[in-house]
Amino acid sequence: MGKRYAFVIHMDRCIGCSACTLACKSYYRLQPGMVRRRVKEMPETITGAPTRAYLSTACNHCDDPACKKACPVGAYSKREDGIVVHHQDRCIGCKMCIKACPYGVPQFDPVKKKADKCSLCFERLDKGELPICVLKCPMEAIEIVDMEKENRGDLVDRVPGYADPSITHPSTRFVLPKTGLQFLQSNFQGGLNHE
Secondary structure, three states: OOOOEEEEEEOOOOOOOOHHHHHHHHHHOOOOOOOOOEEEEEOHHHOOOOOOEEEEEOOOOOOOOHHHHHOOOOOEEEOOOOOEEEOOOOOOOOOHHHHHOOOOOOEEEOOOOEEEOOOOOHHHHHOOOOOHHHHHOOOOOEEEEEOOOOOOOOOEOOOOOOOOOOOOOOOOEEEOOHHHHHHHHHHOOOOOOEO
């Protein structure tokens, strides 16, 4: 079986510095107000303690991408390695993908009048280089893995406030803060899905 790339977000390492967001924005020269990766502070409910936790998110490169299904002109494709690519040259700016994504990932570029989203830096990966967000994170809180080979017990597919993963089956996985894992296992409705 081939590769299936995915982001692993180490919430136990992230300090909320937004270096990943800024590195991506600078590398891709995104318009003001646009980002492909966001960092947000999580509520204390994720840890059950008065400690800070941060969540860095980008495109989840879903197994069943809502953006691809909603696009009327085929501006999205899914590579064999799981990466969901947006082809701006085909995009007509209808915003259907933006409305369809349960994670709020695609954004509208007001200058190009087209949608835009994270591509998992597939051009860099194809050359054997790391995605720019992974490369620039000072805490090594973002990792790229091959889910076909990954078999770790510390990975979960959901965090509070994140859309239900059964909708599109996102590839992104999370390593929760230590206290958060224990707290969520006992309090999160429906439990947690582990790899």
